[in-house]
Amino acid sequence: MRIGELAKRAGTTTRTLRYYESRGLLTVARDAHGHRTFGEDDLRVLRQIRTLRENGFELEETRPFVECLRAGHPAGDSCPDSLEVYRRKLAELDACMAELRSVRDEVAGRLARAEVEAAAGSPHGPEPRCELSPPGPSPDTPQGRQGAEGP
Amino acid sequence: MRIGELAKRAGTTTRTLRYYESRGLLTVARDAHGHRTFGEDDLRVLRQIRTLRENGFELEETRPFVECLRAGHPAGDSCPDSLEVYRRKLAELDACMAELRSVRDEVAGRLARAEVEAAAGSPHGPEPRCELSPPGPSPDTPQGRQGAEGP
DNA sequence: TGTTGCGTTGACGTCAGCGTCAACCCATAG
DNA sequence: CTATGGGTTGACGCTGACGTCAACGCAACA
Numbered sequence: 054m055r056i057g058e059l060a061k062r063a064g065t066t067t068r069t070l071r072y073y074e075s076r077g078l079l080t081v082a083r084d085a086h087g088h089r090t091f092g093e094d095d096l097r098v099l100r101q102i103r104t105l106r107e108n109g110f111e112l113e114e115t116r117p118f119v120e121c122l123r124a125g126h127p128a129g130d131s132c133p134d135s136l137e138v139y140r141r142k143l144a145e146l147d148a149c150m151a152e153l154r155s156v157r158d159e160v161a162g163r164l165a166r167a168e169v170e171a172a173a174g175s176p177h178g179p180e181p182r183c184e185l186s187p188p189g190p191s192p193d194t195p196q197g198r199q200g201a202e203g204p
Numbered sequence: 205m206r207i208g209e210l211a212k213r214a215g216t217t218t219r220t221l222r223y224y225e226s227r228g229l230l231t232v233a234r235d236a237h238g239h240r241t242f243g244e245d246d247l248r249v250l251r252q253i254r255t256l257r258e259n260g261f262e263l264e265e266t267r268p269f270v271e272c273l274r275a276g277h278p279a280g281d282s283c284p285d286s287l288e289v290y291r292r293k294l295a296e297l298d299a300c301m302a303e304l305r306s307v308r309d310e311v312a313g314r315l316a317r318a319e320v321e322a323a324a325g326s327p328h329g330p331e332p333r334c335e336l337s338p339p340g341p342s343p344d345t346p347q348g349r350q351g352a353e354g355p
Numbered sequence: 356t357g358t359t360g361c362g363t364t365g366a367c368g369t370c371a372g373c374g375t376c377a378a379c380c381c382a383t384a385g
Numbered sequence: 386c387t388a389t390g391g392g393t394t395g396a397c398g399c400t401g402a403c404g405t406c407a408a409c410g411c412a413a414c415a
Contacts, residue, residue: 139315164290
């Protein structure tokens with residue numbers, strides 16, 4: 054199997070595969086023409102990586118799973134290092150959710166107070182300029198899974 | 205007040221202030237030497253920006269608050285545009301938390317299953333020996349089992 | 356007179372994970 | 386012969402919010 058077919062089968066692109074190779078996540082053999090050749094095991098590795106990436110794992114965090122598979126284990130998470138990544142990720146997710154909750158409460162509080170002020174000041178205060186623009190082309194791209202973090 | 209003092213008072217750096225100016229968030233006067241000069245109102249604007257940034261607002265999202273302050277309002281969130289940003293942010297936070305929760309459950313499930321497998325296999329001592337195809341033209345890889353793949 | 360310390364502008368570096376050319380090679384089909 | 390459709394490498398772009406120089410000007414202090 055060559056890189057185009059593998060990319061299609063894994064639902065990704067050739068650019069991505071070459072990038073993974075450059076990161077050392079894929080070890081690639083070449084044929085007589087210098088073309089990369091892959092086997093079914095590479096597809097498994099790739100699927101493992103994609104699954105993790107879709108769950109918000111960074112590329113580097115997939116390395117233990119890849120090495121676990123390459124060591125001949127039936128699944129990428131059959132090894133202690135992979136489990137450790139799972140646990141770290143869980144803790145990370147919990148921390149992130151806690152922070153998001155606190156920020157959410159903070160923002161909700163500010164909004165509530167500001168709305169009260171606005172209601173109190175509205176009859177006499179500054180006139181509301183423009184109401185919010187109608188729900189036009191605002192493509193809400195759900196990309197951020199752990200985005201609202203600082204340093 | 206010059207840029208160094210303002211940066212210190214706002215707990216940030218001169219680079220940051222110049223960056224904000226380049227984004228049009230700070231309108232800056234110059235003295236005879238070409239040095240930027242700031243007043244207390246600039247400090248207020250800056251504090252508003254920093255507070256929002258610390259709560260995960262993007263720089264561009266702080267613009268309505270800045271303009272609100274510059275329009276002479278007592279607080280940055282005294283204007284409808286600012287409130288709308290608050291509301292959008294709340295929705296965004298809620299969506300993000302929901303996604304994090306689902307990912308968290310997914311990962312927790314995988315960890316639990318993998319730990320069960322590990323506990324079952326550990327007493328017997330799993331021997332991973334078979335390796336995947338190393339660099340070389342042999343795409344034929346006899347592999348006995350397949351691991352559990354998620355949805 | 357030098358040194359320190361503040362200011363200025365401009366430009367490149369950083370982090371992740373690729374997308375998007377460009378310029379080329381190679382094989383097969385019409 | 387050429388068009389098409391693979392493959393190869395290399396290099397730049399993109400997103401955000403700055404950090405980190407470089408090379409300079411200007412003022413005060415000893």
